[in-house]
Amino acid sequence: MTEIAAQPKRPTTPDELSAAIAAAAQTGTQIHLTGSNSLPLTRFDAVRPVQTISTLRMNKLLEHAIADMTVTVQAGITLESLQKQLAWHNQWLPIDPPAPGGRSPGHRTIAGLIATNSLGPLRFGCGDYRLLVLGMRWVDSAGTLIRAGGRTVKNSAGYQTNRLMIGACGSLGAIAEVTLRTYARPADEQCVLFFCDSYPQAETLLAATLQSATVPAYVEMIGGRSFRANPLQLPASPAILVIGFLGRPEVCTAQVQAVRNLNEARNIEAISQTAAQAGRLRLWLTTEPAADVGFRIHALSSQVCPLMEQVEALAAKTGESWLVAEAAAGIIRGSVKTSDASNFWTQLREIARARDVTILATQGNFPGTPARDDDLLRRLKTELDPQNCFGLPPVN
Amino acid sequence: MNATAEPFATEVQQAFAQLRTLLGPGGIIADPDELVVYECDGFTIPRARPLAVVFPTHTQHVSEILKILSRHHLAVLPRGSGTGLCGGIVAVTPGVQVSTARMKTIHQIDVRNRWALVDAGVLNLRLSDAIADAQLHFAPDPSSQRASTIGGNVATNAGGLHTLKYGVTVNHILGVEVVLADGSIHVLGGPHGHDIGPDFTGLICGTEGTLALITRVWCRLIPKPRAFRTALAIFDSTQHCCQTVADLIAAGIIPAALEMMDGAMIRIVEDAFHLGFPRSAQALLLIEVDGPEIGLEEDMNHIEQLARKNNATDIQRGSDPARRDALWSARRRAFAAIGRVSPSYCTQDACIPRSKLPMVIAKIAEICTRHHLQITNVFHAGDGNVHPVLMYDENDPAAVQRTLEASGEILRFCISVGGTVTGEHGVGIEKLPYMRDMFSPDDLHAMHRIRRALVTDDQMNPFKVLPRDGVTIDLEHPQRHVPQ
Numbered sequence: 001m002t003e004i005a006a007q008p009k010r011p012t013t014p015d016e017l018s019a020a021i022a023a024a025a026q027t028g029t030q031i032h033l034t035g036s037n038s039l040p041l042t043r044f045d046a047v048r049p050v051q052t053i054s055t056l057r058m059n060k061l062l063e064h065a066i067a068d069m070t071v072t073v074q075a076g077i078t079l080e081s082l083q084k085q086l087a088w089h090n091q092w093l094p095i096d097p098p099a100p101g102g103r104s105p106g107h108r109t110i111a112g113l114i115a116t117n118s119l120g121p122l123r124f125g126c127g128d129y130r131l132l133v134l135g136m137r138w139v140d141s142a143g144t145l146i147r148a149g150g151r152t153v154k155n156s157a158g159y160q161t162n163r164l165m166i167g168a169c170g171s172l173g174a175i176a177e178v179t180l181r182t183y184a185r186p187a188d189e190q191c192v193l194f195f196c197d198s199y200p201q202a203e204t205l206l207a208a209t210l211q212s213a214t215v216p217a218y219v220e221m222i223g224g225r226s227f228r229a230n231p232l233q234l235p236a237s238p239a240i241l242v243i244g245f246l247g248r249p250e251v252c253t254a255q256v257q258a259v260r261n262l263n264e265a266r267n268i269e270a271i272s273q274t275a276a277q278a279g280r281l282r283l284w285l286t287t288e289p290a291a292d293v294g295f296r297i298h299a300l301s302s303q304v305c306p307l308m309e310q311v312e313a314l315a316a317k318t319g320e321s322w323l324v325a326e327a328a329a330g331i332i333r334g335s336v337k338t339s340d341a342s343n344f345w346t347q348l349r350e351i352a353r354a355r356d357v358t359i360l361a362t363q364g365n366f367p368g369t370p371a372r373d374d375d376l377l378r379r380l381k382t383e384l385d386p387q388n389c390f391g392l393p394p395v396n
Numbered sequence: 397m398n399a400t401a402e403p404f405a406t407e408v409q410q411a412f413a414q415l416r417t418l419l420g421p422g423g424i425i426a427d428p429d430e431l432v433v434y435e436c437d438g439f440t441i442p443r444a445r446p447l448a449v450v451f452p453t454h455t456q457h458v459s460e461i462l463k464i465l466s467r468h469h470l471a472v473l474p475r476g477s478g479t480g481l482c483g484g485i486v487a488v489t490p491g492v493q494v495s496t497a498r499m500k501t502i503h504q505i506d507v508r509n510r511w512a513l514v515d516a517g518v519l520n521l522r523l524s525d526a527i528a529d530a531q532l533h534f535a536p537d538p539s540s541q542r543a544s545t546i547g548g549n550v551a552t553n554a555g556g557l558h559t560l561k562y563g564v565t566v567n568h569i570l571g572v573e574v575v576l577a578d579g580s581i582h583v584l585g586g587p588h589g590h591d592i593g594p595d596f597t598g599l600i601c602g603t604e605g606t607l608a609l610i611t612r613v614w615c616r617l618i619p620k621p622r623a624f625r626t627a628l629a630i631f632d633s634t635q636h637c638c639q640t641v642a643d644l645i646a647a648g649i650i651p652a653a654l655e656m657m658d659g660a661m662i663r664i665v666e667d668a669f670h671l672g673f674p675r676s677a678q679a680l681l682l683i684e685v686d687g688p689e690i691g692l693e694e695d696m697n698h699i700e701q702l703a704r705k706n707n708a709t710d711i712q713r714g715s716d717p718a719r720r721d722a723l724w725s726a727r728r729r730a731f732a733a734i735g736r737v738s739p740s741y742c743t744q745d746a747c748i749p750r751s752k753l754p755m756v757i758a759k760i761a762e763i764c765t766r767h768h769l770q771i772t773n774v775f776h777a778g779d780g781n782v783h784p785v786l787m788y789d790e791n792d793p794a795a796v797q798r799t800l801e802a803s804g805e806i807l808r809f810c811i812s813v814g815g816t817v818t819g820e821h822g823v824g825i826e827k828l829p830y831m832r833d834m835f836s837p838d839d840l841h842a843m844h845r846i847r848r849a850l851v852t853d854d855q856m857n858p859f860k861v862l863p864r865d866g867v868t869i870d871l872e873h874p875q876r877h878v879p880q
Contacts, residue, residue, distance in 0.1 A: 067751040117592060152749060153747070154747045156819060156822050158533075158831060159564075159843040165592060167590060167593055215687055248694065251691035295760055301508070375580070384842075394592060394593075
């Protein structure tokens, strides 16, 4: 049984974070890093004590280089707080990560988002953390504060250890500060919803959209059962494809029209949505209800429709479900309320194995897909965290 | 590494014998006269011949080669096309260059899912040419793209003319297959890209062959822009030109490309390519916006407004594909055109915050004047990635020395204003001395630890990228000062 230290530590600066980690390391105590704790993925040794270290008090915006379009923040600043401060200068971070369990994505911390590689629909058109993260300060298992990357939009100096922290779930070090690039807030957002009769029809339209001259910022697919709860009270169909655009109003309008004019869209009912509604819909698509099982499947775009059809059929036999995909990026997110979570997970994992895609549990404690090659992780853990204080990321 | 003469020579001969057995006699070059062309890359000051160059044709070859070299304690010097610009392939310690020149198969192209799997030796432009009919391309476009390999692009995290909008190489790599020094083969990422777990692919990008040898790459493909507008903005002052760049970025405008040339470079390019550039201009911006047709005119209007606010004397706009090709071709060949006016040149690659551009360009000019050096600038202004080109005669030792001193001053100044010593060329051996200005001992120690985790006997391109205590590499005599 894992013994958790009575008092979590709540550093307010990188130096305090460094000291807290150093103190834990001296006694071989495992270190459970938390931000908003919305996606607890790291696995620990059950027989060793664990010290929780929360970064929520490390929540300052340190420098906003407005003219350079970069911002440097502490690890525990929430996405909502950061976006508010950037908005004062008409800038933003183009990320809209999900928050499993019905929680608000805005309360997630920047370091937590980076450490879990959490992104949402805008990933497709606006990029990922490799693009957004310019530099970082992180703390290793001995409590040493280390700088990686820099503050310029291009940098090839040395090893970019900041990239190693993306998706690592804190297993190699604790993020203390991050420098990110920012963008001008788009003038407008518009989207069009296509109510497809079937997943094969949706795939045909999806493929045509990706081949077209349009430049979508996001392309989402949602199952009919899940769409019934949409905030715009629109009717459902078996599969709904949502294609969104960001930019100047006339450009968004023209691109929406261009998609609607595709041959493959001709016989599909479609509704366009303008700014407030489009944004509201997009953010609703990132909200994953609290459930017994939550999952994230990482596939190719062409696998999304057949996988959604298969997973939806499985979920329908089990209980209330939620299923949405970043259709162009190949990411499927879902959750299921069921009294037999373990059996559901086993079958879901088998579907993933048969399709040669990876799966990760985002709610519930279930094993994800085995890592294809964990030798590098093992070598780096041996060197950077020899006592395995930081735990392991959710790959076997 | 065992370097006493006789046992070392024996090790080398044994290794060569095994390599010949593995690759055939045509798979290895060991004649010193034939190795001359392999003694440097595009940075021609440091030169040192490798012991040999070997040419594997597939990943298993690479694995066997590295095992052989490891057994005989010989350094592995990964080589693409040798177009690097910082001495990354120079044999500062006895070693064998492992060239990917014969690993040039495009294995798979998945148009629907926008990825391609290629051997590391596939030339950058060849991939885009192969997928052009599908209206896709591989976005990283360094000036060397006709000659540089994708593996080399990954190893240096190459940039190019359109990184301002599309990002650098790492943003277009879904996965890599690599071989470590012990010969083990590892697949990092893949067509799905990176999800959870440390981003090993992201780490490998830019490590210049010091962690692993890249054998295959999963490349992300993106749509070719369907429409574009190109403009030339002419200025009678480099400061006005630089300020325009700073203002564009601050306004949140992201052109597809934003390149600057100063007056000296304008005249060099005009003499070489006759594009109608005004010879009296002190600076010009080459600007491109791309994407869906609608909106491009408005984008250009906004850019023109800012340029005129900063006293642009003329702005030429157009959408003629032939003119566009000519302009970008001239930009890409600008460095080659310098050869008409100077026997040698050395270019720097610092990247600075864009708001500092006017100040940095002025400082670079002052430094070069003080060192009695002729200089010209052609660079990726939108990224803040400056490329001051210092012209010199390599047969004049004093000129070489002044060039190296001026380069050092420029780099240190760029670091002092929050920049980095290299935006896209890499560290190699050229920028080793400045790494301690950028990073603390703890920062560098962390990088060394990562290397130690993956490279057990220090064979992978040693003495590159990361400075070492007690080791100084003399660029003019790179093999002399490395302790054995």
